Structure formats: C-alpha cells, structure tokens
Amino acid sequence: MFTGLIFLAVIIGSIVFHVWTPWWWTDIASNWSAMDNTIILSFWIGGGVFILVCLFMVYCIFRYQYKEGRRSEYKPEDKKLEKGLTWLTTIGVVALLAPGLVVWNNYIRVPDNAIQVEVMAWQWGWKYRLPGQDGKLGASNNRIISDDNPYGLNIDDPNGKDDVFVESNELHLLKDRPVKILLRSIDVLHNFYVPQFRSKMDAVPGTITYYWFEPNKNGEYEVLCAEYCGVAHYAMRGKVVVEDEVSYNKWLSEQETFSSFTAKNRNNKLNKKKFAKINNLSSDKNSILKEQDVR
C-alpha cells in the first residue's frame, strides 16, 4: 500500500515538476525552433510511455500484493499481445525518428547565401576570421602559425588578403542572415556553443568542421566551450553580438584585415629582427616554410 503510494507520488511529482519547473531553455534566438519542437514531441511521446508504464506498475503493486495461498496466473507467452506491443513501439519510434532526421538534414545543408565565419579555438579562448569583400576565406594551415601570421594563412592565396581578423573573444553577426561557422582549433578539441542558438559542433585540430544557423534576435549572447579542453575549460567563454546592418558595418570597419596586419608588421620588422636574433628565430621564415621543413 505504502509502497504503491510512494511510487505514485514519484510519478505525479515528476509530472508536476515538469509542468511547473522554473528551469527551462533560454529563449531561442536562431532559426532552430524545429529542434525545440522535436524535443517537445519527444516529451509527449516519451513522457506518455513513462507515465503509462509506471502507472501500470503501481496498479500491479496495489492489485497483486502477496496473499498467502493465491496463485499467480500461469501464462508463459502471449503472442498477440507481444506482437501488438512491438508494432506500437515501432510506430512510436518512427514518429520520433522521422522529424529528427528531417531537422538533421536541414542542419547539415548550409544555405547558399550563408556568410562564412571562421571560429578559431585555442586553449582557452576564441578568435574569429571573416572573409573580406570577396566573400571567400583564404586557405590556412596550423603549421605556419606565428606571431606574424596568427591564423596560419597561406601567403600565396589571394582570397586571404582581405580576410578580416577579429582577435578578441567577441564576434558580431548580422541579424536574419544565415551564418556558416567554420571551426578550427590549434590545439585540442573545443566546441563553439551558444545555448540560445541551440546548435553546436566540435572544433577538431587538423580538420575544419562546420555548422550553420540564422540568428534572428538582436542581443548579446555568451559563447561556451562545450567540449572538455583542459583545466580552464569552464572559463573558455566568448561573446556573440547579433545586430542590424548599420552597427554591424561599423564594427566590421574597425577590424583589421590580413594585408593591413602584415603592413603593420612590416613596419615593425626592424624591431622584430632584433627580437629574432635574441631568441634564435627567423622572423620571415614562415613565408618560405613548407610542411616538411618543420620537424
């Protein structure tokens, strides 16, 4: 009796908690409301199954408690019932899976008008690179990263000349314009995650991964690293600002391009050489460096 009541209380408590919970997702700020909807769908179907199974269990506890001398029913199998349950479950599973696959299909197909943004993760922080006027990012290689070339860009690639460097944790994005996030990492695994955008993907050193979303609400959002990356993982935060075209363009014009960055560096070359001599480095080595040379 007592047992059944407590189990019943647990089930009712779970439902009440779910309905009244103050802990729920943050307001969505991207196009991925379909993900939220599939979660809700999963809640209805899954939660329904949970409640039914548990209620049936509680019913059994009440109804069939041990009585001396009573015999339980002897029925090893019930083909019809088993078959019915199998089909019912299969239908439920299909109902969950199908929308999930549709959403995933959208998630991995980036729209053509998406702006490319490179997110470069390092222990422990974020840097960003935007394509310049040409809308194309220049080729890059972690191997040739140096103080002169913080993104390891291929000097010979013309696409890279006008790339915009954002060497801070803060990234600005245009409202209502799809963004293709290209993820790079220079050391370990990271994951560029903004809870309000719902989407995420790991940054893997050695390859470039991607995902896309369309921010649709102005505001400032916190970037979290969602893949364990060492001792300061929890402190690896960044900031995304979603804004309208005017303020976005203003922000963009304040950023440095690759060519202006190198020009600035050239001015410092004299100092650099001195520095290099002291530190036994060759300051312009990176321009002629090829993979094999570095061992």
Next chain:
Amino acid sequence: MSDELNINKKTKYKIKTKSSTASGRGETDIDYVRPAELPEQDLYHGHSFITKWIFCQDAKVIGVQYTLTAVFTGVVGLILSWMMRMQLGYPDLFPFLTAETYYQMVTMHGMIMVVYLLTALFLGGFGNYLIPLMVGARDMVFPYVNMISFWMFFVAVVVLMASFFVPGGPTGSGWTLYPPQAILEGTPGSGYGILLMLISLSLFVIGFTMGGLNYVITILQARTRGMSLMRMPLTIWGIFTATVLALLAFPALLVSSIMMTLDKVLETSFFMPTIIKAGEALSYDGGSPILFQHLFWFFGHPEVYIVALPAFGIVSDLISVHSRKNIFGYRMMVWAIVGIGALSFFVWAHHMYVSGMSPWFGFFFATTTLIIAVPTALKVYNWILTLWRGNIRINTVMLFCLGFIVTFVNGGITGIFLGNVAVDVPLSDTYFVIAHFHMVMGIAPLMVIFGAIYHWFPLVTGRFLDEKLGKLHFWITFLGAYSIYFPMHYLGFIGVPRRYFEMYDSPYMTSAVGMNEFISLAAFIVGAAQFIFFYNLVKSLRLGKPAGKNPWKANSLEWLTPDVPPTHGNWGEKLPVVHRWAYDYGVPGAKEDYIPQTTAPSEVKDAEVEKT
C-alpha cells in the same frame, strides 16, 4: 579427447526425438534426459588458507573477491562524487577543490564507476558466482585461468589507485580520455596520471579476457544434463551476451590505449595532429583525434550494454521469483537480449553527432540507435507484464526491482532524446547527458546490484540481510537518487555544459544555483545511506536470520545445491539433472506454487506445464 568420443558406438538421438514428440507415453519416457556427454570435471581442491581463500580456484570465492574489490573501488568513486558535488553545490567554500582536482575527480569517478565497479561487479562478481551454479557446472571450465583473471583485475585496480599518489596526480582528461588534451600540458595528470590509467585499462582488458573466455565456454560447453540454452535463467543470458560483447569490444579499448600510450611516450602521431602550444608547434603531425573517438566508442557503447544486459537478466529473475510468476515472454526476452547485444555494435557514433565526423553518419546512427529502443522497450513491457496478475512479495528485493523499472524507463526515454540526432544537437555535452546516463546506467544497474545482493546474500552466507535496514536503504537511495538526476535534466535544458568546474556568471544560469545546492545535499544523503547497507552486510554476516535451503522458494539451480552455502564443486556427489525452465511458478495443478528445475515431470504429473 576425440578418441573418448568414439568409445560408445550407440546413439541416443532416436530416443531423444521420440521423447520430445511423445511426452506422457510412459514414466520412463517423460523423464528422459540425454546421458552425460562429458566426463566429470577434474578440480583442484585447495588445502591451505592461501589456496582456499587467496589464490583460490573456486569460482564462488573468486566471485566474492571480485565483488569486494569492485565495491572498494566503488566506495572510492562515491567519495569522489561527494567532493565533486561539494564544489558544484557550494563553489569556493572548499579551498582544496581547485579546477585541477575537480577534473581529476570527474575522470576517476567516471572510469571507476563504469569499468572497475559495474563491469567488474556484474561479470566478475555475479558472473563468477552464478554461472557455474545456474548452469549446473562444478566450476568454471578453467579455474586456474579464472584465478589469474581476478589477480589481473586486482593489479589493474592497484595501478589505477597508484595514480592518486604519483607526481601530477591522476589524469583529469574526462573518462573518455579524448586526445589531444589527455596527453598534453593543460590537462591535469597528463604525465604519469594518464599513463597509469592506460596501463591499468590494458591490464583490465587482459584480465577480463581470461575471465570472459571462461564464462562463455562454461555457458556454451559445460551445462548440466537437460540444461538447454532455452532453459537457462535470464541472468545467464544477460551475463553471457554481455561477456561476448566485452570480448569483442574491449579489443578497441586495448588498441586505443596502446596507441595513446605510444603517442605519449614515443611521440608518435596516431591521434595527434599539428598542435600549436604557446606559439610553438609541437612535434606531432597529421594524426586524427576523431579516430580515437571512433575506437573509444566502438568499445564505449557496447560497454553500456555490458553493464545493462546482466542487469536486465538479473532483474528479470528477481521479478519473476518475487512476484511468484513466470517471466512473461521468455523467448522474446532472450531474443531481445541477443538483439540488443548485436545492435550495440552498430550505434557507437551516436556519441559523436557533434564531434566533427562526417555529418552523413548521423542518419545511419540515429536510425540504428532508435531501432535498439524497440527490443529494450519490449523488455520493459515484459517486466511489468510479469508483475501483472502475479503474487507480488513487497520485500527489499522487489522494491529495488521496482526502483529499477522507474529509473530505467526514465533514463531510457531520455536516451531516445539523445539518440535522435537533431534533438541531440542542443542537448549533447550538457547536464542532460549527465542526468541521462546516471539514471540509465548508474542508478538503474545499481538498483539491480542491490536487489541481487539482498536476493543472493542468503545463498552466499546462509543468512538473510536485515529487512528493515534494507527498506530504509532502498527508500533513501531511490528517492534521493531520483531527486538528484530527475531535476538535473532541466539544467541541461538551460544549456549548462558538462564538465564545468563552476558556471554561475552567465545570466540565464543563475537560476541553477539553488538546484545545484539541492542536488548536492541529496547526493550527500544518498551516499551516506550506502553505509547503512555496508553496516547491514557486516551485521547480517554474523547476526542475520538463518536462511536455510531455498528461502525464496526459487526454481533455478543455484538454490538447489546439497549444501548451503554451496561448497567447492557445488553439487556433492551427483550433478543435477534439469527437466524444465527456471520459471515454473504458479503452475495450475501443481502442489506448490513453484516447481524447481530439477523436478522430473513424473513427480508433478498433474501440473499443466506449457513450456519445458
């Protein structure tokens, strides 16, 4: 051996087929069981204290040794979890909890609980104790190898524990040990800690392989007369399938451990791409971190079922015995176990939806993952249908089974969230995942372990555990654990990422503070409640109520030994002969409400048995 097989020229196959088609033709016919195929097992009986209790070849003693060692590591894991909860619930209150120690605790807690507690306890502990008894063998087929298996495991545990005392401490790379960070500066314990972890895992795999071969061969080749595969208790089916999974999945762990050890020691670049640290490129080049993840999860996902399948099997038996009813749909239960086991090799990449692997894999692995939900759901239905129209004893064992059903269904359903690729995107790497896997492969199997210990303690020691303390233990554990992990899902919805040492400066996360304090408090209480259980174990060992033979009125063979507790060799003079499956409870027409497996059909002629 082959010459022995040819000694007897006459075949009994004809008679066998006759007896199966024409049951009830005569008493000699219906009791017919094929004669023994194998000679009696040649056993080594220990004489000294050392050969009887330490380097012992008796599977039952080895099982207890496994259990005690695993429980010891479990207590270490429990204490680590307390310290983690201290940090999460009350950040900055304990100055000795730095980010380094926190991550080391996370890692060690995870690895200990999954591998050194659950795997070792289910397969090493329950497997060793129950397999020979339940299939009617005198011992494991290779007792000596079995003994080595335990001592290998013991050494693995010692090596693991040693990592707490080396410079730099144990590894803090998360239990998944993802390279590159696992072996780089910037992760605590990236020196000796990770090496000892990898060595310990390799030793565990080697030790387990020895034990696992024993379990598989004992079940396949050393059953007693009349014990066909489809008469085995589901416990044995669960352990058997899990062992096969382990034998095929652990190789991937061994290989990834070897490769990562080489990456660490010889600076090879299996998993290590070009890495820039402090502006300088390290000597690594061209490796693939994702390759490690594939290898790891090819082990890691079957590992989930290595823990779950024995739990499924054991809980089926416990529910059946204590609701005095045959397990509903035995055949389907067996096929579900085997099917889940087979499918579990094709779902591993659902842990990697957002890992940067080719996104096209997502479709395949989401589909296979959700297919697994079908046999799993069927098992749940069959458990509750076993309760239905039963005669349910509400004792501690049954309580733990009921607790298992609730937590398992809850955790299973959140598993469907995470397996469904698009739903996983916002939830992966958040507290939702933590809540899910603790519910489904932490609490649920633990419920089964506790239930099983309350159930089989009378067999092992001859005495009952204290029922009052047991119920107290259950209610605190179940309600406490449920109130830890059920609300934790909602932290994940907010978006709180896992493996965060502290998190509260984000505006939308401040509401989580109160919940974290609550969860921590619940965790302290649940942890403390386990000491009621340990007290109960120790107390009942001396003062428990004597159980006598077959105290639960169970059918399966382990309760039918001539001596209780069973002695070395299990069966005295003669091996038992099995005439039926292990679930003849409440058979109409029978005198008692249970018919043990050894009861010949002629002894219960009036019973209307449907399945044999």
Next chain:
Amino acid sequence: MSDLNLDKLPGGFKGMSEDIGSDQTTFKGVNWGKAMMWIFLLSDTFVFSCFLVAYMKVRASVVEPWPYPSEVFALEMMGVPVPLLLIAIMTFVLITSSGTMALAVKYGYEKNRKMCGWFVLLTAIGGLTFVGMQAFEWSKLIFHDGVRPWGNPFGAEQFGAFFFMITGFHGTHVSIGVIFLFIFARKVFRGDFDTGRRGYFTTMKSDYVAIEILGLYWHFVDLVWVFIFAFFYLW
C-alpha cells in the same frame, strides 16, 4: 565416459539447430580448451582489425605522401635492389611453419610421440627464424634507413609508427607462440601427453588436444601475417 557419437549426429543446418537447442554442449565434441581458443582468436581478430582499420584510416587521410613500400622494404642483392625480398622469405618461412604445425597435430592424434615432437620443434624453429628476420628488418629500418616511430625520411611519420606497432604486436604474438612451442616440444618428448601428466601450474591433465589448440593459435598468427603483408607491403 561419453555417450556421444559424432558420426551419428545429424548434419547440415538441421544438425546445427539441434546442437544449439540441445543440453550440455553447444559445439558437440569440441574440447573446452579448443572452444576457448576459438573464442580468444575471435577476440584477437578484433584487436588486429582495430589496428589495421586505424592504419587504413590514417593512411587514407594523411596529407603527406606515404612512403613507397617496395623501395623502403627493398634489399640490396649483389648491387641490385630487390623489392620485398626479405619479406617474401619471412612469409615463406612462416607459412611453411604452419605446414609443419599441421603435421605435428596429425602425429599428435596418432599418438606418435617422436614425430609429433620433432614437428613441433621444427615449427618453433621456423617461428624463431621469422622473429630473427623481423629483428633484422627492424634494425635495418632503424639504423640504416633512419625510420623512427616519430618520423622517417621517406614521408608521413605515421608510416614508422604503424609499422613498428603492428609488426611489433604481431611479432609479440609469434614470440609467445615460439615460447609455447618450445615448452610443448619438451612436454611431447617427455611423454606428458601419453601419461596424462598434470600441469605444473594448472594441475590439469595433459592431452594431445593441447597440440591442436596451440596449432590453432599458430595458424591464426600466420593468417594475420598474410593480412599485414597485404596491407603493409603490397598496398
């Protein structure tokens, strides 16, 4: 001792399902040790598969050029580099030792103590030759060509890493096999298997079936070598 007559068991699919459905043993007439070796080899297959799949994955995705095997593994014979000469001989020796092992098993079943012992010994020597040649190959690669696990002069550094790891792992298998072959040769000659002498550690009775079990292991090691040969030297 046993009422089982293997010849009279039904064959084919029906026999298989009857065996699986029967009591006591699933594989009729299969010795415990033999069954255990089969399952172990299945598990070991997964180990080698993981190694080889990892190798294929990395080789397919690595950016730097993979060293050309027929040049790296060439041997200078009278001033002419002969590709894969040493490997060919090694493979030949190992396959031959499989043949001698098979003969040892045959004589073991005939309880022909002398012949069985000699063939086991011959197999052991074959295995030892293989390990020796592998040691020669390794030292040539390390000291002469400068191939290291962490780099080599020919191209992608994973070449050395995978080569040493996989052939080393296989070589360890062969070496363990050789040790057991020598031990078993001694046991055969001493007559352990005829008298059923009890093992020193295990206290189990010795039986000629042990030779067959060891043979299974040995054939497996040879088979794995064929795959390594194909994937490493011929690809």
